[in-house]
Amino acid sequence: MALTGIEIYKFLPKTNCKKCGFPTCLAFAMKVSQKGVDITVCPDLSPEAKEALEAAGRPPIRLVTIGGDKRKIEVGNEVVMFRHEKTFYHPTGLMVRIKDSAPAEAIAKVAGEVAGYSVERVGMELALDGLALENESKDAATFVACVEAVKSKADLPLVLMSSDPAAMGAALEKAADGKPLIYAATKDNWDKMAELALKHGCPLAVHEAAGLGELAQLVEQINGAGIEDIVIDPGAHGFAQSLATLTQLRRLALKKSFRPLGYPIITFPGESSDTVEAEAVLAAQHVAKYAGIVVLDHFSPSMAYPLLTLRLNIYTDPQKPIQLTPKIYEIGAPKPDSPVCVTTNFSLTYFSIAGELESSGYPSWLLVADTEGLSVLTAWAAGKFDAEKIAKTVKDFNIAESISHRSLIIPGRVAVLRGELEEELPDWKIMVGPPEAMDIGGYLKKMWSA
Amino acid sequence: MPEVEVPLEKWTGKVNEVRLGGNGRQAVVVGGEATFPFLQFEGAIPNRPAVAIEVLDVQPTGWPSQLAAAWGNVLADPALWAKKAAEYGADIIALRLKSAHPEEGDTGAEEAKKTVDKVLAAMDLPLIVLGPEVAEKDNIVLVAASEAARGQRIALGNCEEKNYRTIGAACIADGHVAIAKTPIEINLAKQLNILLCDLGVSPESILMDPTTGALGYGLEYTYSVMERLRLACLTGDGMTSMPMICTVGEESWRQKESKSDIEVPATWGELEQRALIWEEMTASTLLNAGADIVVLRHPKTVEAIKATIDKLMG
Ligand code: B12
Ligand code: SF4
Numbered sequence: 098m099a100l101t102g103i104e105i106y107k108f109l110p111k112t113n114c115k116k117c118g119f120p121t122c123l124a125f126a127m128k129v130s131q132k133g134v135d136i137t138v139c140p141d142l143s144p145e146a147k148e149a150l151e152a153a154g155r156p157p158i159r160l161v162t163i164g165g166d167k168r169k170i171e172v173g174n175e176v177v178m179f180r181h182e183k184t185f186y187h188p189t190g191l192m193v194r195i196k197d198s199a200p201a202e203a204i205a206k207v208a209g210e211v212a213g214y215s216v217e218r219v220g221m222e223l224a225l226d227g228l229a230l231e232n233e234s235k236d237a238a239t240f241v242a243c244v245e246a247v248k249s250k251a252d253l254p255l256v257l258m259s260s261d262p263a264a265m266g267a268a269l270e271k272a273a274d275g276k277p278l279i280y281a282a283t284k285d286n287w288d289k290m291a292e293l294a295l296k297h298g299c300p301l302a303v304h305e306a307a308g309l310g311e312l313a314q315l316v317e318q319i320n321g322a323g324i325e326d327i328v329i330d331p332g333a334h335g336f337a338q339s340l341a342t343l344t345q346l347r348r349l350a351l352k353k354s355f356r357p358l359g360y361p362i363i364t365f366p367g368e369s370s371d372t373v374e375a376e377a378v379l380a381a382q383h384v385a386k387y388a389g390i391v392v393l394d395h396f397s398p399s400m401a402y403p404l405l406t407l408r409l410n411i412y413t414d415p416q417k418p419i420q421l422t423p424k425i426y427e428i429g430a431p432k433p434d435s436p437v438c439v440t441t442n443f444s445l446t447y448f449s450i451a452g453e454l455e456s457s458g459y460p461s462w463l464l465v466a467d468t469e470g471l472s473v474l475t476a477w478a479a480g481k482f483d484a485e486k487i488a489k490t491v492k493d494f495n496i497a498e499s500i501s502h503r504s505l506i507i508p509g510r511v512a513v514l515r516g517e518l519e520e521e522l523p524d525w526k527i528m529v530g531p532p533e534a535m536d537i538g539g540y541l542k543k544m545w546s547a
Numbered sequence: 548m549p550e551v552e553v554p555l556e557k558w559t560g561k562v563n564e565v566r567l568g569g570n571g572r573q574a575v576v577v578g579g580e581a582t583f584p585f586l587q588f589e590g591a592i593p594n595r596p597a598v599a600i601e602v603l604d605v606q607p608t609g610w611p612s613q614l615a616a617a618w619g620n621v622l623a624d625p626a627l628w629a630k631k632a633a634e635y636g637a638d639i640i641a642l643r644l645k646s647a648h649p650e651e652g653d654t655g656a657e658e659a660k661k662t663v664d665k666v667l668a669a670m671d672l673p674l675i676v677l678g679p680e681v682a683e684k685d686n687i688v689l690v691a692a693s694e695a696a697r698g699q700r701i702a703l704g705n706c707e708e709k710n711y712r713t714i715g716a717a718c719i720a721d722g723h724v725a726i727a728k729t730p731i732e733i734n735l736a737k738q739l740n741i742l743l744c745d746l747g748v749s750p751e752s753i754l755m756d757p758t759t760g761a762l763g764y765g766l767e768y769t770y771s772v773m774e775r776l777r778l779a780c781l782t783g784d785g786m787t788s789m790p791m792i793c794t795v796g797e798e799s800w801r802q803k804e805s806k807s808d809i810e811v812p813a814t815w816g817e818l819e820q821r822a823l824i825w826e827e828m829t830a831s832t833l834l835n836a837g838a839d840i841v842v843l844r845h846p847k848t849v850e851a852i853k854a855t856i857d858k859l860m861g
Contacts, residue, residue: 179778181771216814218763310549336858340835341588345553352554374851377824378831385770385832399816403762403804403824407832410767445764449803456810472765478730535803 100154102127108146109139116140157350158359161300161326161389163190163227164254165275170226172328172389173361178347184414189383190226190390191404192256194367196233197243204246207396212251216402219419219444223405225253229280229392230268232259237267244268248275256280256302256363256392262289273297278328278390280304280363282319284311291322299326302363306332309345313357320357327360328389334369336379343387361389373400381407419444420470425494426451429460433501436461436545438530438537439487440508441468441476449534450508457538459545462499466490473508484517491522506530555589558582558781562839563751563788564594565724567639568673570698575638575673577754577839578790583777584837585859595860596834598853599639599675599842600632601796604662605646611806613819617846625662626669633670635846636853641675642666647688648679656691663695674701675726675792675842682709693717702726702754704792711739715746726792728756731765731772733779733787740786754840755789761798762829769793773836793833796844799826827851834859 106126117139119125128134136142136150160174170190177183193211195204208228215224228247232240240259247255248271255277259265265279276297281304282290294301301324305312312331319327333342343362349355366379376393377400383391384407393400413419423442428451440450442465454461466486468476476482491497491505503525507514509532518527531540561581568574575597582590604625607615621627629640644659646652663676676692678685689703690713704726706714711727718725725748729735736755743753757776760769779787799805804815805822815821826848830841834856843849 179771179774180767181775214814216812309551309553313551314549336855337585337587337861340585340859344583344586345588348554349551353552355551358551372851374820374824374827375854378827378851378855381828381832382835385835397816397820398814399818399821400824402815402821403828406763407766407828410763411770413767415767415771533803535807 100130100150102130104153105129105136105150108142108150110141110143112141114141152356155356156359157354158347158361159325159327160187161328161361163256163276163278163300163328163390168252168254169276170254175347175387176351178351180411181415184416185412187389188408188412189388190254191380191384191401191408192227192229192254192390192392193225193396194229194231194258194365194392194394195243195247196231197236197239198234201242201246204243205250208247208250211396212253214396214398214401216398216405218406218409219448220421221409223402223409225396225401225405227254227256229256229258232257232261232264232268235261235264237261237264240264241267241271244272248272254278256390260286262286262293265290266293269293269297269299273299276300278302278363280328281330282315284315287315287319288322291319291324294324294326295322300328301326302328302330304330304332306330309342309349309358313355316357316360328363329358329360330363333364336382339364339366339379340382340386343383347387362387363390363392364388365392365394367392367394370394373397376400377404380404384408385411418470421447421465423465423467423490425496425499426463426465427460428454428463431460431462431499433499435459435500436506436541437464437496437500437504438462438506439464439466439490441466441471441473441482443468443470443472443476446472450537453534453537457541459538459541462496464490464494464496473510477511477514482511484514484521487514487518488521491525504528508532553588556582556781558590559783560781560785560788561590562777562780562790563753565751565754565790567675567700567702567724569700572667572671572673572699580837582781584835585861587861592860594839595856596838597638597840598636598849598856599641599792599840600635600637600846600849601641601643601794601842601844602628602632602666603643603645604658605651611800611822613822614800614805614845626665629666629672630669633672636849637672639673639675639840640666640670641677641842643677643679644688644692645679647684648681649684651679653684654688656687659688659691660695663692667696667699674699675704675840676701677704677726680705682707686710686713689714690717693721693723696723697721700724702792704728704754705756706739706743708735708739708742711742712746715743715748718752719747724752724754726754726756727789728758731758731760731768733772733775736772736776737779737784737786740789744786750785750789753789754792755787756792756794759793759795759798759829759833761795761802762825762832763804764798764802766829766832770832770836773833773838777837790839791837792840792842793830793838794842795830795833796826796842796848799829800844823847823851827855831855
């Protein structure tokens with residue numbers, strides 16, 4: 098967490114010697130806290146103070162980057178237990194596992210599918226974040242071949258999974274430029290894995306299922322070898338255990354600033370699930386409850402899409418709904434005789450109706466009122482989408498100028514506004530659309546003739 | 548080996564225990580948690596969350612075909628439907644008196660009483676009765692339901708700001724549980740609980756419905772308001788200590804993702820699995836936020852969520 102000037106001041110020599118170029122140590126501390134100057138500018142800072150300052154300034158959960166310059170993800174650096182306390186910042190990385198013992202065609206197929214998968218929701222492109230390649234064959238050459246095959250198909254961040262440092266080393270020769278996550282250092286191989294991580298500058302996962310104490314001890318050994326970019330795997334399986342363990346880890350990091358476990362967590366929900374749906378549901382729990390990376394054993398769009406939607410929900414800033422600028426949006430290439438609809442500026446609302454208008458075959462004018470990011474009914478209940486507001490939107494954006502008719506379609510859920518609107522907009526014909534956006538196509542077909 | 552001391556929260560409050568049924572029917576007790584959902588290492592969780600299956604008193608229209616097909620012809624008869632739901636593993640039956648809605652048949656007290664009698668006779672699970680969510684009609688049919696089920700300790704919903712008096716009074720008179728529904732807002736939830744208690748409903752006879760947003764349709768708001776309500780409860784606020792009920796099935800099967808196979812992007816994937824995961828994920832996420840009762844629609848979801856609860860309870 099960022100330190101205040103006063104907190105930094107406590108660590109300074111307090112001699113006001115001015116060698117830093119500031120009149121006093123306090124003035125210097127203030128500037129450091131605003132990130133205007135680096136702490137190392139003070140030449141008299143003791144090594145202990147330096148370390149203490151660094152430690153205090155460090156985020157409680159380290160931010161770890163996986164992937165090369167082209168495509169990478171950042172996980173960790175979360176600061177709260179509950180999203181309402183602030184927000185969750187770094188969306189859980191969702192990856193799919195490929196085993197090197199699978200047939201070559203299957204490997205290529207999954208890699209291509211995962212890399213090519215992307216789905217639009219509320220105007221955003223949601224995609225999966227990477228592939229985890231497992232050396233199930235226990236054979237180095239097979240592992241390397243798998244890595245190469247995947248790299249030729251998918252330009253995604255990778256996790257390389259092998260307990261054999263030799264196989265890992267061979268794979269890294271081919272893949273290190275993409276800064277994959279090395280999975281995993283264990284009690285038995287950690288020194289060799291640490292060497293590889295240092296040599297290639299890659300983040301290292303640490304796997305220890307015996308207990309949090311054992312995991313912390315192993316992490317400290319690896320820290321001692323000079324490695325900081327760590328992802329931890331406490332080996333927590335199943336719903337209850339993973340919820341308990343991941344909650345404990347988050348608490349240790351945030352509430353006790355317990356450094357050895359202050360790292361993002363990786364989970365494998367498929368390992369304890371007997372159906373694809375169960376895997377999806379457990380993965381969803383890990384997204385909401387504290388995983389940094391979730392590796393799936395299955396991939397299908399019908400599972401990926403709900404999961405990506407959940408991640409979007411959980412990682413949306415609760416302080417500000419996703420919203421867009423109120424104005425006239427042209428759906429397709431509307432003409433003077435095209436329909437005019439009105440809606441609110443909550444993204445979810447806008448994209449629901451905009452998407453349906455687009456596929457309805459009727460190019461349209463979509464008036465978006467400023468409801469401060471609230472949905473139709475919420476805004477209506479809050480008094481931010483009433484007849485007056487709609488009339489004002491119609492007038493302010495001067496839609497009349499672009500069209501040859503005077504018909505306005507309002508959302509079915511606010512049908513009650515019709516009467517008042519007719520008074521507010523006497524020249525207009527107010528039409529009540531269907532309650533659900535998906536019925537707008539049928540409605541226009543039946544009702545629209547300008 | 549090194550020990551790591553896990554920080555434990557010293558919570559001062561706990562969720563009220565609320566009993567439904569009993570008195571000849573099966574009884575289900577929900578609530579009682581002294582910590583956040585499923586964190587058994589920290590506090591007692593004496594009761595598992597319950598799964599209710601929703602039953603309508605009219606043949607549903609506009610249900611996606613896979614949902615309707617899963618039930619088949621029992622959809623035409625709430626008693627048969629409730630019986631089937633019990634076979635499918637429901638802990639509770641949630642009967643929605645939809646036919647009382649002015650646009651669905653506008654039925655009145657007589658029909659409500661008949662339906663409730665029939666459903667109560669068809670199975671021995673505890674019952675929740677929900678009105679059509681039109682305040683005046685809710686009053687009429689829920690009072691009738693209350694009388695019909697006197698002594699059976701059913702739950703009646705929803706009490707909203709407009710009509711909590713009538714429904715609350717019926718609950719007191721006939722020994723039932725009141726469901727207090729508020730629109731995703733912690734202060735409104737607390738306020739309505741206070742009003743009900745002032746009326747004389749005991750805190751152990753109140754469930755809260757925080758209003759459910761489905762996955763992709765407001766889930767995050769419901770999730771966070773539930774976490775905040777639970778946090779308030781655990782830190783000792785007795786007026787937020789009521790067990791929570793979420794109408795998951797109704798919300799998730801309403802969404803396009805659960806309905807449409809045509810004219811949706813191929814990247815949405817196959818409809819049948821997508822729709823099931825939609826309901827399951829909405830349910831499991833809200834269970835992790837503190838739901839004590841989830842009201843579901845598809846039998847497969849019921850099976851999956853019951854298995855999930857088993858696993859979460861350890
Ligand atoms: C999430 C939510 C919230 C969130 C806000 C989310 C947001 N950014 O808007 C929060 C928690 C903040 C909230 C607050 C409130 N809420 Co609220 N909320 C909901 C909830 C769960 C979902 C709303 C939603 O996002 N729907 C999804 C969007 C996409 O729906 P939509 O905008 O209506 O769009 C659909 C259609 O209308 C159509 N459409 C859209 N545009 C157009 C245009 C045309 C031309 C056509 C034809 C169709 C069309 O397409 C969409 C898909 O079909 C609903 C209950 C529910 N389960 O639906 C209650 C609900 C809307 N809220 C309600 C209330 C009362 C409130 C509050 C006033 C409570 C309070 N007193 O504090 C506040 C008001 C906010 C404030 N004071 O600032 C009530 C409204 C009651 C009523 N019928 O009037 C509801 C219905 C809950 C209830 N049953 O009581 N809420
Ligand atoms: S150089 Fe260091 S000791 Fe000297 S004034 Fe600046 S902060 Fe203080």
